[in-house]
Amino acid sequence: METAIFLLFAALAVVSAVVVVAHRNPVHATMSLVLTLFSVAVLFVLLGAPFLAALQILIYAGAILVLFLFVIMLLNVQREETPYHGQPVQRWAAILGAAVFCGMLAMLLFRSSLASNGGAPLGPLTESLVSFKGLAADLFSVDLLPFEIVGLLLLVAVIGASAVAKRPTAEERLAPGRRLPEGPLDGAEDQPR
Amino acid sequence: MHLLWLIPLLPILGTAMLGAIGALGAIGRRPPKALVTLIGLGAPGLSLALALACLARYAAIYPRPYEQTLYAWTAGPLHLDVAFLLDPLSAVMLFVVTFVGFLIHVYSVGYMGHEEGYRRYFAYLNLFMGAMLLLILGANYLVTFVGWEGVGLCSYLLIGFYYDQDFPPYAGKKAFIVNRVGDFAFLVGMFALVARYGTLRYLDVFPRLAADPGPALAPYALGLTFAGFVALCFFVGAMGKSAQIPLYVWLPDAMAGPTPVSALIHAATMVTAGVYMVARSNAIYQLAPGVSGFVAAIGALTAIFAATIGLAQNDIKKVLAYSTVSQLGYMFLAAGLGAYTASIFHLMTHAFFKALLFLGSGSVIHAMGGEQDMRRMGGLKRALPVTYWTFVVGALAIAGIPPLAGFFSKDAILAAAAGGGQWLLYLVGLVTAGLTAFYMFRAVFLTFHGEFRGSDDERHHLHESPPVMTLPLVVLAAGAVAAGWLGIPAVLSFGARLDRFDRFLEPTLWTIAGHPRAVHEMGAGTELGLIALSVAVAVAGILLARRLYDRPSDGLTGPQEDAAIAARFPGLYRTLANKYYVDELYDRAIVRPLARLSGFLWKWIDGFVVDGSVNGSASLADLLGGFGSLTTTGNVRNYALYFFLGVLGLFWWIALS
């Protein structure tokens, strides 16, 4: 039963991940990523981390990716603008590199002790691993400092994001030394090499 | 006497102080002139006082040399000390340099009083005094060489004193570069000495040479013995410093400096350093008779050569400059003949009367507002009586009229030539003496007699110099009269031994084992005859000058007379006036080929090879950088790829190997 669930969602995750990187339409890609996240969340539940699964969906799927979609629609990002010409090396090197990475990881996996005992069934889930209380207790005692720092980071990120994305006021737009093109830029200097 | 080291140090300190007070300029204030004068005169003055005190003390231990080691510098087996030596030879030089030097400093206060760079002038002059004293007091060749280079530097600085004009800096460079040739030979000589004897200390080298001359007589290089080689090297050094053929060319041009400088450096002291050096190294020269003969020949040649050029010069300082070259030739003639005492004797008397003559000419130039051409002078004796009379004393002294100083010293040299049987050299010396008398009095008559030939402005400007300038003239004139009395030759002593100078210097002459010094004996009659002859030649020269330039029977003025002579002997006169075209010859034979070689080195070796390799490596770096910059596409994805591949590599390295 568990194996079946794993296989189902693992396959779903991989397929949707491929769609994420392969689909030319960013909205589809984002939607596909939602699916991947959902699958991974299910795997989190299998691994005894229901809290993280919930967070994954609540924060990642429910907030971050909505933000992505929001921006995609706001900027009206259509299909990718420039074709691949002139950069075959980049593409194939990247894909090859990813493959090599996979291979190396697999090699590492089979060389390590996981190869011998990794296949053995795991022990039963412990209460301390699954319960929210244990996680919360750690978060507010052992890891209090990182927790606070993360809070600070989020605050900074909020302020920074609003500062960066803020539409310049009329004066700022007219200030000397600023160039805010209203239409598409002339292509000459921007032609991809 | 233990304060000997202060004598050269004081003027150097003076220089340092004069330089330091220049820092006042940083706060926008000029150093007060009185302070400059105080330091500039005080340092050599104290030096003179100390020198006199030391000499007085030295009398007690005479004739033993006194050596003072300040600092022992050891480099492996080589011992090179900062040490000073006081012996009869350096005592004479010490007296001459400090005494004449101080007088010229005093004179300079008046002469340079209205010039820009008063402080700079005294700083250089003090530095010169220090270096010169280092040169003569040095207890080994190295200290002497330091002084030697120091005076060369000061000479360069002072010749180029008027650096805002065109010619003086050029003349300064010329002096410096020509001197380098000699200095190089001097260095080579020192190296040879070190290589063979392992020391440069006078009181080491000379006693060993004197005790065992054998090794020094072994063949060494250039077909010469070791002694001959070293002697030749030192003489080439002396050629440069003391303006002998063929390295004399810088000295006439050196007149571009202020006149007191000409008097001090280019007449009285520095240029005699070569003579001093040869005399100091007499042990070596005694072992190298061939080179000594060469020295004598060069001296004689220089003497008559410069004298003939002096005949046709119209610049009063040029006349004196060639006269100096000529007199230095005399000194080398004597030194080459082994008459070292005679050469030093002449050196001393010459210091007095040539300094006097230069300072006199300076007084004239001062009065003329900078004019140096004798053709624009004339009749100055009424306006400048003191200058006139002192100048005449100097001229008589150099002409060799008894009983003035020049008579005795020149006679000593001629006697040495005649006594050694070198009649050709004697003849040259005699002719030179006549020529000297002639051109000196030509200068006297052209300058002081006759009618004034300058502009009205200059006539109104004519004035006798202030006492601060005339007083040194008078003192030097007294010296020019009396200095010779220290060395009255035996035949004129009437039984008394009045040749004190010879005897005083005797301890500095080394007696080489197995090489007894030649003692030339002449009959008293012969000697008296020769003296009479030389005096007659001098008088004849003076009279001829007077006939031509003072009371012209044909009603011609001096310059017109020159023109007439030039018309009668055009080729000869032009050759003399143009100094035998030596400068032009050097230009063609040495300077231009050197310039072409330098041009070649510059364009091809430096420009192509050196710059090429430097630029080439830069270009290579640029090229490689160009390849490298191909990776800098500005495309973030490319960078991300590099990063990713790097991570892969790290991963491989850390996790899998």
Next chain:
Amino acid sequence: MSGTVPISWYLVLAALLFAIGAAGALTRRNGISIFLSIELMLNAANLTLVAYSRLWGERTGQLVVFFVLAVAAAEAAVGLALFIAIYRQRRTIDVNRLNLMRW
């Protein structure tokens, strides 16, 4: 759930997801797509962390995932704001055209 699925399966899955994300981040030209690929890689890392957490019975891995989530949120906020700003200036978020930082 007694854990019948070997932990190495999770790790292989995570590696696969990571590789896919890496390939995507390096081949896409659209800024947003690159961002998505990076999120994918983060998720793969998270999966690894949770898997190890399960393997050792330790909560630490889960805690780290929690922090990763927070950081990802911050990163997304700032990153997207940057894209908006860039879009205002250049009317594109195609990273091939955002190549001013060369030479």
Next chain:
Amino acid sequence: MSPELTANLAATAAKMVVALGMLLTVVPVMVWVERRGSALMQDRPGPNRLGPFGLFQALADALKFFFKEDVTPTAVDRVMYLAAPVLVLLPALTTFSVIPFGPDLLWNGRRIPLLVADVDAGVLLFLALGSLGVYGLVMAGYGSNNKFSLLGSLRASAQLISYELALTLAVVAAILPVGSFRLPDVVAYQQAHVWTVLPQILGFLVFLVASFAETNRLPFDLAEAESELIAGFHTEYSAMRFASFFMAEYIAMTSLSALGVTLYFGGWSLPGIHLGNGWLGAVLGLLVLTAKIAVALAVFVWVRWTFPRFRYDQLMRLGWKVLLPIALVNFLLTAVLTLLGKI
């Protein structure tokens, strides 16, 4: 299959039937309530021809949707366009699974909790699944390839993630004293103490306002503001697909109402009355819960026909500058008081 598993599956299936039946019957009822209610408020008859009080009007509407021609515009992004209605419906239906609708049933010696998904992270699951609802709207708007739709879904997504914050904070504050994400625990806590609405009146108000926004109901229905965007994200939909959006809206309302009454008004319980763990208790619990939800839905209808529509900037300002700070303060106060043991 072990008998244990079989029993569990059977129980779960039964609970799902109950829950689904409830949710699906709510829709036609709500259509009728909405129309009659609005008519009542506007002092007009409303639909009154079909059946008693026009009750069958809703059935007629449903039949109409079933038999209308399904039009799919040619320029749409087909995957998005077709998936959107399902995705809208899915979270609305699933969220209800964590709502308990009666006391635990003791039957055949086994204790059956009366909720479909009895998980520890119940509230979280509700919020997580609810947050996925936004994707349906976004996909619908984007997939329609229509600028009005796109604008509508943009508005919807921004609105949803904005109000989700306040909503979540209010919910968390409500369950803070309970110390559990399980909703049965929440009900038990309220039975033991007092309805949460009393101490959490501030949180409840935030929850209430945020609920209107979350369900895209007036006064916050800017995503489908007909005067500006025709019908917003579902402009291009027709027939059953349109009906899906329609249903999703009411089901979401119902689910949210269920969460609200469970959190703040004791859920299936009544204060001071113990329903027992038998069948009677289960039926009574279900009835009590239904009644409470009905009241809540009535409030939705009441509000809809009472308030005017907000402007979009007003909506955002309300969400970020009023509700969020209130929710934060409320959360902080609750946390401190809980820590001090005052609640």
